[in-house]
Amino acid sequence: MLYLILCFLLGFFNSSLLSLSLSLPPTHLCRPEQSSALLNFKSNLSLSISNCGQELHVPSFLKTDSWDEGTDCCKWEGVACDNKKGNVIGLDLSCSGLSGSLLSNSSLFSLQNLRWLNLAGNYFGNSEIPSEFGKLRSLTYLNLSDTGLTGLVPPEISLLSELVSLDLGQNYPLLFRNHDFNMLVHNLTKLEIMVLDGMNLSLVVPYSFLNLTISLKHLSLSHCYLQGNFPTQVFHLPYLQNIILRRNSNLIGYLPETNWSSPISLLDVSRTKFSKGLPDSIGNLKLLKTLNLEDCVFMGAIRSTLRNLTKITLLDISNNMFQGQIPDVFGNLNDLSFMDFSFNNFSGVFPSSAFNLTSLTYMRCSGNFLKGTLPNNVSGLSYLQVLQLYANLLSGRVPGWLFSLPSLEHLDLSSNKLNGPIDTIQEPHLVRVVDLSQNEIQGTVPSSFFDLMNLTFLDLSFNNLSGNIESCMLVKLRNLRILDLSFNNLLSLTRCSNDVNSTLPMIELFHFSSCNIRRFPSFLNESKSLQILDLSNNQIHGSITKWEAEGWENLGILILSMNFMTSVEQIPGKYLSVVDLRHNSLEGSLPTPPQALHYFLISNNGLVGEIPSKICNLSFLYVLDLSMNKLGGTIPDCFGTFSDQLSMVVLRTVNLNGNQLQGSIPQSLTNCHSLEVLDLGNNNINDTFPYWLGMLPNLKVLVLRSNRFHGDMQNFNGTFSFLEVLDLGNNNINDTFPYWLGTLPNLQVLVLRSNRFHGDMQNFNGTFSFSSLRMIDLSRNKFTGNIQPELFENLKSMKDIPVNKSGPKYMGGDYYQDSVIITLKGLDFKLERILTSFTVIDFSSNHFEGSIPKEVGELNSLIVLNFSQNSLAGNNPPLLGKMAALESLDLSSNKLQGRIPVQLTDLTYLGALNLSHNNLEGQIPLANHFDTFSNDSFDGNSGLCGFPLSKKCGNNQEPESPPSTVADESETTLVWKIAAMGYGSGVVLGLSMGYIVFTTGRPRWLVKMIKRNSQKRRRIHRNGRRKN
Known part of the structure; x- marks a missing residue:
């Protein structure tokens, strides 16, 4: 976006010259034939108030509304005439809401005295550029950018030999043929500005740019599908100030060692395949303000000659393969406002002088191997808004001055080795995003932390924090939207005894998993914006009462798994989509779930009684997991139907494994057309093999092991087309081998162990396959x-x-x-x-x-x-x-x-x-x-x-x-x-057997290690990252 604005400003600069010309009072009236030509041009196009083009989201200004027959066209908006003969010499109709087709017989091409023509930001309905543009031989400025033009650029454009500025950008798929482009650069010997951003130059051989005129000052070729080797000689053009090659992912090249164009102030080759090292000679570009090498293939060390770039304001070398220590080059870079060294292989200590830059607004050095500690104090960074140093090896304490920077909004130091307690914050300021997750920070969260009133995002997860956070402190963060304190095993949360109305009015995500919470935080029930509440793997005992379940108006996801709750009188929230109560100590009957539920997960508890028929009223249920309880009775006959007899089309997973269910499988399940998983293992179901389940078009997993299924399996007549897993182990099926199983094209797992199968296995020919x-x-x-x-x-x-x-x-x-x-x-x-x-x-x-x-x-x-x-x-x-x-x-x-x-x-x-x-x-x-x-x-x-x-x-x-x-x-x-x-060593059986850990009570240190590695995720926040 920075470069689009730059191009726009360049266009605006030229347009300003044009506007100055427009303001000069003409001594002659507009020539009648030219006035007529302009009105005819207007009449063939329609007007609409819309955004200017597709790139700049600013409203159009209907300039041609002022064009009236019988008035002096030299006074019309956007029209410039010369002062001697009254000829129209300039048209600035940029962002004028024009739409329609730009035809070859347009009266525009009769205005052969035109010197400036700007039609940018209009829409010409996928028109091709008429070859008649070649008649406008006096043009010095032509801007057709972002106008919806398509097709081939006509070779007649190369006849405009007086052109000083040409902008055809943002017109994909406007296409240049290589021959026509060679003619263009050969003939336009006065060209100073060339902008071809967003065109299709895939047919242009990069070496064609060797013919560019030496007068060129600005070359912008962003995202134009260039490919091949870009000639380094272009960087030698003596007057070149700006060169932009960004977002040409197949463009190869490298920066020259010598003979740079000394006036260069903007150099952008980001997101290309430019490679090799950064030459020492880069330090000779004393006027350089922007250097963007992001996402290329540069390697080697950073040159200390960067300290000579005293005019630099933007320095981005992120996402490359630079290595070694970052040299201390920041002492003279007083104008630097944006620096990004992230995602390279830098090591060593980050230079402390970078923390004294007085103009810096954005600092990002994440994803390296930087060591050392953060300085105890700084003298600069007054304007710093974004500081991201995540995914390094930084150690030491988190200094309090970070939170006192007057302009800081985004701080991310996650995934380092920071340790010790967080320093007390002396003067809390404006910071909105703080991520200190995945470190080794110890001690309590300082009370001054809760004075950061502007916080909207706070992540302190995966640390070693301890102590107690009281609700009356937490609710001081009135703007907080996302809070993650998970995986701090000694950190607890309690409600203040004298705090009646504690709540977080803006909170949306509240993650407090794997900590030391002992009571359900009912004080959050009035947080009307709360959507996700994750309190899994804590020490929560007791029950959730009806009173505690009131409120929770917008709660969508409730995760309370791996706690010690014994009962839930009422599930909080009327509009929940996910309820996870797995691995608790719940007793009694199955709690009534909310009507709009998508996922109901309540396995590994001690629930008793029968599955209530009300479960069939969950019209939007995707996943039902009641496994590993003590539920008895039969599977409700209503499964697969709603109360209004409509098919349960969204149900995908039914897991009733490990209960005490009896009877047979209800055939109403055939109405569950989306069902993919049916696990009824480890029950007391007494039935024959349910062939009719083959009618389910999406069934992938069928587990019936450890029941009392009996009879044979020979009456198969097709379907089970997508079945991947069939487990009939530990039943009483008495039959010969069911050869029809070999015809199932997707079957991957077949378990028939511990039954009464018998006889020879000799019929493996014909349609038999088992190929999967x-x-x-x-x-x-x-x-x-x-x-x-x-x-x-x-x-x-x-x-x-x-x-x-x-x-x-x-x-x-x-x-x-x-x-x-x-x-x-x-x-x-x-x-x-x-x-x-x-x-x-x-x-x-x-x-x-x-x-x-x-x-x-x-x-x-x-x-x-x-x-x-x-x-x-x-x-x-x-x-x-x-x-x-x-x-x-x-x-x-x-x-x-x-x-x-x-x-x-x-x-x-x-x-x-x-x-x-x-x-x-x-x-x-x-x-x-x-x-x-x-x-x-x-x-x-x-x-x-x-x-x-x-x-x-x-x-x-x-x-x-x-x-x-x-x-x-x-x-x-x-x-x-x-x-x-x-x-x-990555051996398959070893990886698989590792999961036995969780079911056989192996050493707790290994259990903890495996669980932590499987759950730990790397969250990379890009809130503060520059948008392109």
């Missing part, structure tokens, strides 16, 4: 026969190792995470979340026979393979050694024979191995990490010998085996070994 399957668990059934190789040939998602550069991703969404039970070393563990790259095959505890198909070895991305507790025979296929991602292999309790393939030692990530209780023989391979496995990995194989077994091989008397680097591990140790592997 990543987890299949058939364990603890009664399947028989050989394991068919065709099954593994179809498992395409287990053959390619996924490459994910953005970090681990998990199945599920914000309010529901897919979980699964897996077996490791004979123990069941629940993975609370499933990595999208996690792959499992578990056929254990069946009656499979025959050999292990060699096709299994082609599953390159398989993580867990478990064929234990079967009757498999034959040799271990050597191809198992090609399963590069394998981390857990269990072939125990079979009838395998032969030697252990040495290829297994190539499995780099293998952390769990169990080959026990087979008929294996020969020496155990010792290569790579195979010697880290303990005895129980090989026990029960009488023919095996060698380390770690005590049995020696052959007649060779081997020396005593060295102690194992991993002792005989319990199942618990194994889990933590795998978890450690995952967190240390």
Whole structure:
């Protein structure tokens, strides 16, 4: 925006000269034919009062309203005539509300004495520039900017050889052909100002600019799609004052080492691919006022010659790759008002002289590696409005003078290592935004902090603050809109005993999560602007009474999860869209939710009774999570319908897992056409498999595990098109393998464990695919026969190792995470979340026979393979050694024979191995990490010998085996070994197993670390950032 204003001022400057000419009294009346031409030009266009163009949001001024037939046109608004012959020599119709088409037969082109023509800020309806402009050979000033022109710039423009100023900017997609542009710059030898911002110069070769006239003073090519190498010789033009190349993202170039044009006062190559270093010669530009190198590819150190730029007012080198220490160059830069050094690789101590700049209004050095402390006092910064130093390594205390700067409005020191208590504020001033989050600040919040009466945003989250904030202090911040004090474990909030009307009238977001609050802050109920209240993970006990629930007029999101509340007589707020009461100690019946609710989350409590039919009146409900309670009875028949019998089309997630529900699944759920997740696991539902759920067009997750489902699964007749997860584990289904599951194109997780499935599995041809399957668990059934190789040939998602550069991703969404039970070393563990790259095959505890198909070895991305507790025979296929991602292999309790393939030692990530209780023989391979496995990995194989077994091989008397680097591990140790592997090296199973932490009571230090890292977010505020 700064540059648009600059261009506008340039245009205004030229227009001012024109206006001066307009004011001179003519000695002759306007020539009749020229008066007629002007009236004809006016009649072919319409007038409208609107903003001037698309860029400058100022109202138009209808200049042509003063044009009347029979009056002297030399006195008309916007018209200039010469004093001798009465010829019209100037038209300034900028921002005149003109609209229509600019045609080639326009009477405008008969005014061939025109020297100035300014039509900027009107709208010519996507007209092309008429070639007749070439007839106006006397033009010295032409401004057609921001007029809606399109098409090709005609070559006739190059005939205007007298032009001193040309502005065609802000007319995308007005296009220059390279040949026509070459003609233009070759012929316009008197040109001093060229503005082509916002045009389409993608066809222009940058080296065409080598033909620019040496008289050029101002060159503006902002956002005009230039690409290729920009010639450095342009910077050598002797009279060049301003050069603007910003926002040409494919423009390559670098700054010259020598021969700069000495008059340059404005240099802007921001958001281009200009690179290399900042040359020492930049210090020779003694008249330079604006240097903008933002978002380029510059690197290297900052030159100390910057101290010579004594006229500089704007210095922006942000978002580059500069490095090293910032030199102390600020002592002479007395006019500097805007500096941005953020998001580079600067290190060392930030120069203290920068804090003494007397004209500075904006300072931003965020996103570097700056160390040191902030100065104890400053002598400048009287005009500083924005100070952003977030995401560095600054330490020490937060000095009180920051809040006493007379003009400061925005302060962001978040994500540093600031520590100690906050200094007392002596003279609170105008600051509106304060962000000190993600530091190590200790102690109490000083009472003087609450004298910052203009605060609208305050974030002190993720620190070590302690003590108590009283409501009567907090409510002094009458203008506060956003407050975040979360993750200060020893910080509490109480209500003053003598404060009856404590409230924050402007507050919109109130975040006090993971602190030490013990009572519900009912004093906020009169805060009519409050929209989000987050008090999760505190020490709130007791109940919310009906009296405390009154008010809260505009509250939209209420988060009270992970507290110790025992009852909610009434949920606060009539217009809530989100209620989160998960992980409390709520007892009694389900509280009545507000009518407009979108998300109702009340899992992991002790609620009893039946699910009331009133739940079906929640017409706008998206997510319903009542899991892990003690709710009984049946699922209400009204599910899927409103009281007016309309379909419940918005319901997406229903989670009733872990209750005591009985009966069957109501078929009214088929009316929930948007339903994506249905989790009814761990209940007492007694029903047959609900084929009719396949009618739900968007169903992705169906979890029915640990119920009493029975019968068969053979009556399938289509649908389930988008199903990704099907978990029927721990039921009583009695059937052969349901081959129709293989036709589901999106199925990724299939769990049939612990049922009564039986028979051979041999029909894997035809339409059978399982092409998307990543987890299949058939364990603890009664399947028989050989394991068919065709099954593994179809498992395409287990053959390619996924490459994910953005970090681990998990199945599920914000309010529901897919979980699964897996077996490791004979123990069941629940993975609370499933990595999208996690792959499992578990056929254990069946009656499979025959050999292990060699096709299994082609599953390159398989993580867990478990064929234990079967009757498999034959040799271990050597191809198992090609399963590069394998981390857990269990072939125990079979009838395998032969030697252990040495290829297994190539499995780099293998952390769990169990080959026990087979008929294996020969020496155990010792290569790579195979010697880290303990005895129980090989026990029960009488023919095996060698380390770690005590049995020696052959007649060779081997020396005593060295102690194992991993002792005989319990199942618990194994889990933590795998978890450690995952967190240390990114191993998939380790990342997945890490979530067992939350369900098995592991060491609290690791629980705290994982939780904090998963919840901690980096909030980058750009309120004070310059707008472009």
